[in-house]
Amino acid sequence: MPDHVLEIRGLRAGVGGKEILKGIDLTVASGEVHVIMGPNGSGKSTLSHVIMGRPGYEVLGGSVTLDGADVLAMAPYERAHAGLFLAMQYPTEVPGVPLVDMLEAAFAAADRDVAGMRERISVEAGRIGFDDRFLSRPLNVDLSGGEKKRNETLQLGVLQPAIAILDEIDSGLDVDALRACARRIEAATEETGLGVLAITHYNRLLHELRADHVHVLARGAIQRSGGPDLALELETTGYAAFGVDEPARADAAGRADGGPLADPFADPLA
Amino acid sequence: MAVPRPDPANGRDRGSADLGDARRPPIGCEQHRGPDRPSFREVREVPLSAFSVDAIARLAGPQWLVDRRSDAAERFASSSLPSTEEDVWRYSRISELDLDRLAPTAATATVEHGDLGRATIRRADGLDAEALGELPEVGDALVWLHHALAVDPVVVDVPVGVTVPDPIVVRHQGAGAGQATAARLLVRAGADSEVRIVEVFEGGGDGILLPATEITVGPAARVGYVGAQLLDPASWSVGTLELSVAEQATVTAGLAGFGGDYTRTRTDCRLLGRGATGDLVAAYFGDGDQMLDYRTFQDHVAPDTTSNLLFKGAVSDRSRSVYTGLIRVGKEARGTNAFQTNRNIKLSDDAWAESIPNLMIENNDVHCSHASAVGPIDEEQRFYLESRGIPTVVAERLIVAGFFAEVLEQLPVADLRASLDAAVSSKLRAVLA
Ligand SMILES: Nc1ncnc2c1ncn2[C@@H]1O[C@H](COP(=O)(O)OP(=O)(O)OP(=O)(O)O)[C@@H](O)[C@H]1O
Ligand SMILES: [Mg+2]
Numbered sequence: 220m221p222d223h224v225l226e227i228r229g230l231r232a233g234v235g236g237k238e239i240l241k242g243i244d245l246t247v248a249s250g251e252v253h254v255i256m257g258p259n260g261s262g263k264s265t266l267s268h269v270i271m272g273r274p275g276y277e278v279l280g281g282s283v284t285l286d287g288a289d290v291l292a293m294a295p296y297e298r299a300h301a302g303l304f305l306a307m308q309y310p311t312e313v314p315g316v317p318l319v320d321m322l323e324a325a326f327a328a329a330d331r332d333v334a335g336m337r338e339r340i341s342v343e344a345g346r347i348g349f350d351d352r353f354l355s356r357p358l359n360v361d362l363s364g365g366e367k368k369r370n371e372t373l374q375l376g377v378l379q380p381a382i383a384i385l386d387e388i389d390s391g392l393d394v395d396a397l398r399a400c401a402r403r404i405e406a407a408t409e410e411t412g413l414g415v416l417a418i419t420h421y422n423r424l425l426h427e428l429r430a431d432h433v434h435v436l437a438r439g440a441i442q443r444s445g446g447p448d449l450a451l452e453l454e455t456t457g458y459a460a461f462g463v464d465e466p467a468r469a470d471a472a473g474r475a476d477g478g479p480l481a482d483p484f485a486d487p488l489a
Numbered sequence: 490m491a492v493p494r495p496d497p498a499n500g501r502d503r504g505s506a507d508l509g510d511a512r513r514p515p516i517g518c519e520q521h522r523g524p525d526r527p528s529f530r531e532v533r534e535v536p537l538s539a540f541s542v543d544a545i546a547r548l549a550g551p552q553w554l555v556d557r558r559s560d561a562a563e564r565f566a567s568s569s570l571p572s573t574e575e576d577v578w579r580y581s582r583i584s585e586l587d588l589d590r591l592a593p594t595a596a597t598a599t600v601e602h603g604d605l606g607r608a609t610i611r612r613a614d615g616l617d618a619e620a621l622g623e624l625p626e627v628g629d630a631l632v633w634l635h636h637a638l639a640v641d642p643v644v645v646d647v648p649v650g651v652t653v654p655d656p657i658v659v660r661h662q663g664a665g666a667g668q669a670t671a672a673r674l675l676v677r678a679g680a681d682s683e684v685r686i687v688e689v690f691e692g693g694g695d696g697i698l699l700p701a702t703e704i705t706v707g708p709a710a711r712v713g714y715v716g717a718q719l720l721d722p723a724s725w726s727v728g729t730l731e732l733s734v735a736e737q738a739t740v741t742a743g744l745a746g747f748g749g750d751y752t753r754t755r756t757d758c759r760l761l762g763r764g765a766t767g768d769l770v771a772a773y774f775g776d777g778d779q780m781l782d783y784r785t786f787q788d789h790v791a792p793d794t795t796s797n798l799l800f801k802g803a804v805s806d807r808s809r810s811v812y813t814g815l816i817r818v819g820k821e822a823r824g825t826n827a828f829q830t831n832r833n834i835k836l837s838d839d840a841w842a843e844s845i846p847n848l849m850i851e852n853n854d855v856h857c858s859h860a861s862a863v864g865p866i867d868e869e870q871r872f873y874l875e876s877r878g879i880p881t882v883v884a885e886r887l888i889v890a891g892f893f894a895e896v897l898e899q900l901p902v903a904d905l906r907a908s909l910d911a912a913v914s915s916k917l918r919a920v921l922a
Contacts, residue, residue, distance in 0.1 A: 271876050274868050281668040299878030311873035315891025324887060357891060358873070374877065 221380040221412040223302055224248045229281035232269045238279060239265045241439035242256060247382055249412040252428060257436035258458045261316060263418045264308050265462040267386045271305040272298055300329050302381030306371035306388050313358040321358060322377055326358045342378035347399040364391030370402040389424040402428030437461040512536040512690065541591050542566060547907035548595040553618045561624055561636035568630040576688055580843050581782055582751045582812045587766045591696055597641040598664060603655030608647040608684060616644060635699040637669035642707040647680035650817065656685040656902050658905045661700060663693015663724035664830055672700040678710040686900050693724030700728035708762060709737040713901025717914060720748035722777065729755045736762025743900040746773035746781045753782035760794035771800040772896040774913060775808030777919050785814040789822035798829045801896050804840035805920035813845040820851045827858040834866060834892060836920060
């Protein structure tokens with residue numbers, strides 16, 4: 220089994236001149252599943268973006284390393300080559316670029332053998348019950364919310380990263396797709412020793428993807444860490460105990476990173 | 490004989506001045522202002538030294554064609570060159586055109602075809618004055634010069650009800666160094682016929698080619714056209730594509746513009762009969778110092794007509810592009826659907842793209858939209874690809890190729906796709922290295 224470790228130490232970061240992350244400490248090793256839960260607007264996506272190097276964020280302090288190498292000094296593609304993967308909360312549409320072209324370019328850039336890419340893609344599609352006909356479409360264009368999340372999961376399966384950050388991979392997925400995707404990711408933790416940092420609002424993801432650690436991110440910092448029981452507890456208690464009052468949460472939800480609209484994948488019953 | 494001309498150092502502009510037109514809609518790019526320009530109207534007379542009626546008439550061909558060309562040459566001699574004062578020439582480089590440097594030259598086309606069905610392709614030898622049609626009633630100096638130099642008109646006639654199985658390919662060489670040449674293609678598709686035409690413009694030196702393509706689409710006929718401009722870097726081309734579409738007929742016309750120093754295509758699509766449809770797409774990609782210039786006119790004359798226009802461009806290095814388009818919906822054209830979209834990617838700070846859509850609507854029962862954009866590569870798209878392990882330049886090449894794919898997929902002649910994809914990739918490798 221591989222032995223990789225992503226270490227986040229005292230990470231502070233902001234966007235639009237506002238400090239969002241105020242000192243994050245987390246360590247994710249190969250084969251481990253860490254879950255981050257927290258109120259809307261608490262900085263979960265910000266954390267995922269800063270780790271992957273999305274433009275527009277300002278790192279104000281702290282460090283992120285993968286096997287000791289300084290991740291924050293790397294270009295996004297170098298982070299991917301180092302072994303990181305980000306499944307986005309809102310995967311970007313890239314008109315005219317088919318999935319297979321993108322994955323071939325990604326393999327070629329990493330000096331991996333591109334032969335048999337279509338085969339690899341259809342094997343992965345089969346594992347999560349994703350219809351082949353979606354695969355020739357331009358990336359994420361005209362895909363439904365759930366189809367986009369399956370597409371992200373499929374790419375994770377093909378790229379076989381060391382550590383994957385999954386930003387609400389479960390939102391938008393129907394019950395069957397959620398089970399299939401969670402199983403696929405769980406299998407990767409065993410087959411290839413994938414380390415997972417999964418951001419989610421719902422315990423249901425953890426029915427198939429077995430969490431080792433659950434962390435609560437609120438007010439820009441990890442407020443509490445525990446085992447899978449913590450996720451269950453949060454489902455009944457909410458985040459009030461972490462100093463987040465209801466009106467502030469409602470306000471933050473309205474400014475989620477998808478733009479001025481509320482999260483389109485939000486659970487209507489939540 | 491020497492005709493007085495304005496001092497060449499005077500009254501000449503780079504065609505990029507005077508952007509202060511209040512009617513221009515806001516667009517998402519910084520605007521480049523050229524140097525201030527003198528306000529007098531520029532008049533450039535036609536030099537007769539090289540372009541005399543005699544010189545033009547001396548070009549070979551059957552007598553009826555020499556007569557026709559001489560007639561055009563005489564009109565040319567008494568007309569003036571277009572100027573950037575005219576809206577349709579604004580931003581163009583027409584004022585750089587120096588006819589004194591050029592000599593009238595005969596140019597011939599190459600025609601390739603497979604199974605023609607019962608269609609005919611005629612050249613000068615098989616034509617007569619009537620078959621080629623009258624000279625137009627009005628025109629500027631370049632219109633007359635085109636007719637004066639068109640020694641090898643190609644005329645395709647597709648009889649009523651005939652489907653031509655294979656595309657007809659007409660190749661034109663760009664004008665060689667010091668030459669002025671013309672290319673003329675006429676396509677007449679009879680009622681309920683079907684034909685696909687490809688015109689390729691390639692090669693050339695630092696001369697000017699004046700192409701004109703006229704396609705008449707008969708009732709319920711279906712015509713596909715692709716004009717691929719792959720000229721060598723020094724070449725100029727100033728041309729027109731005129732589409733006339735009868736009732737229930739459809740034309741799908743695609744333009745690709747990659748080569749040349751200054752190349753301009755004016756496309757007029759006239760929807761003349763009820764239910765006519767015109768789909769117009771273009772992909773153009775500038776690099777170095779070249780300028781690609783597109784003007785379009787979607788003219789809805791008859792009721793229930795539809796036009797869809799999608800022009801996409803990229804400019805890199807110090808290259809420039811111009812798109813100006815007008816949709817006109819006439820009084821009789823009730824039930825019109827007309828769409829016009831122009832998107833441009835600016836790949837370098839020194840590149841410049843102008844995009845000006847316009848609507849002129851004379852009745853209420855229409856569904857029209859226009860959209861235009863100029864901007865850099867989308868940062869989010871680039872990050873998405875980079876996050877998968879694709880280096881920045883490779884990600885940018887994929888995004889630009891994908892941007893053009895939407896247009897290239899719509900071209901009515903699929904065989905051309907590979908060579909146009911290759912033209913895009915080779916530009917991308919050069920400008921995103
Ligand atoms: N470009 C920006 N400019 C200003 N503020 C921003 C910007 N992008 C995000 N934010 C703010 O940063 C905060 C953290 O956003 P983030 O997307 O990380 O939250 P989140 O925890 O992922 O929320 P959710 O659960 O809704 O996905 C929010 O208050 C958000 O409004
Ligand atoms: Mg989020």
